[in-house]
Amino acid sequence: MxxxxxxxxxxxxxxxxxxxxxxxxxxxxxxxxxRAASDARFRYIGVTNEGEGASIVAGCWTGGQRAVLVxxxxxxxxxxxxxxxxxxxxxxxxxxxxSLRGDLGTRAFRAHGxxxxxxxxxQAMRIPYKIITRKDDVVDSVxxxxxHAISSQHHAALVFAPPLIGGA
Amino acid sequence: xxxxxxxxxxxxxxxxxxxTVAWFGGERNQWKTLWHELHPGEATMSSLFMxxxxxxxxxxxVALPNRRVLAMDSDGSLLLGVGILCxxxxxxxxxxxxxxxxxxxxxxxGRQPTHTSGHVDLARLADGxxxxxxxxxxxxxxxxxxxxxxxxxxxxGLVVAKFEPGPPPAYPPDRLVPWDDxxxxxxxxxxxEHTEKISIKPIYVDE
Numbered sequence: 438m439x440x441x442x443x444x445x446x447x448x449x450x451x452x453x454x455x456x457x458x459x460x461x462x463x464x465x466x467x468x469x470x471x472r473a474a475s476d477a478r479f480r481y482i483g484v485t486n487e488g489e490g491a492s493i494v495a496g497c498w499t500g501g502q503r504a505v506l507v508x509x510x511x512x513x514x515x516x517x518x519x520x521x522x523x524x525x526x527x528x529x530x531x532x533x534x535x536s537l538r539g540d541l542g543t544r545a546f547r548a549h550g551x552x553x554x555x556x557x558x559x560q561a562m563r564i565p566y567k568i569i570t571r572k573d574d575v576v577d578s579v580x581x582x583x584x585h586a587i588s589s590q591h592h593a594a595l596v597f598a599p600p601l602i603g604g605a
Numbered sequence: 606x607x608x609x610x611x612x613x614x615x616x617x618x619x620x621x622x623x624x625t626v627a628w629f630g631g632e633r634n635q636w637k638t639l640w641h642e643l644h645p646g647e648a649t650m651s652s653l654f655m656x657x658x659x660x661x662x663x664x665x666x667v668a669l670p671n672r673r674v675l676a677m678d679s680d681g682s683l684l685l686g687v688g689i690l691c692x693x694x695x696x697x698x699x700x701x702x703x704x705x706x707x708x709x710x711x712x713x714x715g716r717q718p719t720h721t722s723g724h725v726d727l728a729r730l731a732d733g734x735x736x737x738x739x740x741x742x743x744x745x746x747x748x749x750x751x752x753x754x755x756x757x758x759x760x761x762g763l764v765v766a767k768f769e770p771g772p773p774p775a776y777p778p779d780r781l782v783p784w785d786d787x788x789x790x791x792x793x794x795x796x797x798e799h800t801e802k803i804s805i806k807p808i809y810v811d812e
Contacts (some may be wrong), residue, residue, distance in 0.1 A: 454812065455666060480667070482696060484660075485688025492657035493692075496626075496664020499650065499794055501805040504664070522654040526786040588810045 439517070440542065443472030445572060446534065447479065449579025455503040455532075456480060459490045465536035465602045469505065479541035487512030493605035495519075495529040503583060510535045510555040510596065511548075520592055521562055529594070530586035537568065537598040559594055566594035570601050606744055606768040609639060611706055614645035614745040614766075615675070618753035622800065623670065625685055626662040627651045627677040635773035638782045640703060647796035652789035656685030663693060666701040669801065673700050673756050680707040680721045693761060694735030702755040703731075703763040708770040716770055731763040738762040 446469045450456070451460045458473040460466075473483040478580075484490040490506045497504035513520075523529045535555070539548030554569065559566050565585065569578050578595055583591040598604070627649055629636040637651055653661055662676030677803075683689075683705055693701070719812035721727060728739040737760055742748035748766050755762030766807070794805045 446620050464795065482667070482692070484692050486686070488657065489660045489669065489686055489689050489692065491662040492660035493667075495657075495662040496666075497668045498664075499661070499797075500665040500668025501794075501797060501803045502664075502668030503803065505668075515660070519654075519657050526654065527652055527790045529790060584810050584812065587806070590806065 439570070440467075440596075441468050441472070442572065442575065443468035445575035446579055447472055447476060448504060449576040450583070452576065453503065453580040453583035455505055455583050457482065457494075457497050457502055457504035458507055458508040459484060459494050459504055459511060460472050461485075461487050461490060461509075463536055463538070465508055465538060465604060466516065466534070466597065469534070470495065473507075477582045487516040491516045491519040491523065494531045495523045498530055503587075505534060505583070507534045509538055509551065511538065511551040513555055513558050517558065517562070520564070524562060524564070526593050528590045530590050532582045532586040533592065533594040534582070535594055535596045536602055537596050537602075538604060539603060540598060543604060550584045555596070558586050562592070564594055566596055568596040570598050572601060575601070606706070606766070607771050608636065608706065608768055609774065610745045611748060611766050611768050612640055612643055613651060613655060614749040615677070615704060615752055616640070618749050618756065619644055621646055621676065621774045623673045624649060624755070625649045625675045625677055626653065626658055626665065628653050628655065628658050628679060628682060634781045634784070635776050637784060638776050638780060639774055639802050647792050649787065650793045652784070652786035653681040655679070656770070658682055659693070660686065660689045662703070663689070663696070663698060663701060666698040669797070670700055672700070675752075675756065676701065676703045678703060678705050680705060680709060680719045681711050682726060683727060684720055684725075690731050690734040690736060690763075693810060697737065697761045699759045699761065701761055702752065703734060705763065705765045707765050709767075710770055712770045724725070728763065728765045736761060736763050741765045743767045749752070
């Protein structure tokens with residue numbers, strides 16, 4: 438049986454000794470949130486907005502507990518102030534896993550802006566990112582996301598795009 | 606009660622290894638210098654920003670469950686992201702106490718009023734969110750007693766310290782503690798690495 442996306446993400450996080458998952462759910466990454474919340478090896482912390490989530494992740498990292506922020510790509514817009522301050526004032530990393538919602542071909546027009554603003558915002562905040570589309574790439578990319586954040590002391594983002602997730 | 610009274614009351618009930626997360630607002634070097642004198646050592650993470658302080662302190666409390674963490678937030682800062690009160694209410698970190706320094710204004714920008722100068726009561730807001738223990742202190746004695754109890758009781762708590770705005774102590778330049786946001790972060794994590802015997806920022810990532 439083909440592994441679920443959530444299982445692969447948790448495998449990658451476990452490989453990189455990351456056991457705190459902070460998230461604001463969206464439907465495209467639902468399997469990730471639900472598996473993180475139900476797996477005893479992980480602590481899942483649900484938040485009220487993505488900026489708050491970024492600061493919680495930063496606090497975890499500063500205290501020596503690796504953590505990751507999981508959210509829809511629209512969350513980048515909400516979290517900009519927190520991410521910018523943490524990166525450029527303090528050099529505290531916040532690794533992020535995002536869903537790519539609103540890419541070309543999406544029927545739900547309200548999501549189009551999510552995709553259109555995501556990459557310019559990541560670039561404006563000098564956040565390195567990688568977009569992946571295949572399940573085979575998930576485990577190592579998730580672990581790599583964490584290693585990149587540790588070594589750079591800067592945010593990094595991994596974007597899951599169709600067909601790895603739904604979307605259109 | 607003024608800000609110095611607040612600092613002295615709180616510092617008097619802290620243990621040397623208690624972790625504080627603080628934002629000093631306007632004239633921050635003078636306030637930071639006073640805090641450094643009252644709570645010496647490297648156990649203060651003081652280089653954060655409005656709107657994220659209590660969330661950051663919660664992350665630290667998650668990472669360091671064996672350490673008591675005191676978030677020293679402010680009215681203007683907490684009002685930027687009151688959703689954290691709801692997250693805390695559900696997570697209930699037992700080692701976190703939130704102190705809100707509430708002078709009812711944005712002092713650093715000219716004392717324009719915050720919403721707490723009107724009908725907003727942050728302790729009641731926290732209580733309504735589900736924070737198990739909340740209080741408001743209006744004098745140093747009450748603040749010290751309440752903060753000490755909240756740090757000791759092994760339960761999440763939030764205390765609002767109402768105080769009057771005013772200038773910091775006049776320190777001569779040679780007594781001011783030099784600081785920098787990034788330097789402060791590195792000094793703090795090196796302190797944690799030393800006291801907790803953990804690696805937070807290795808020289809090389811060789812995993």
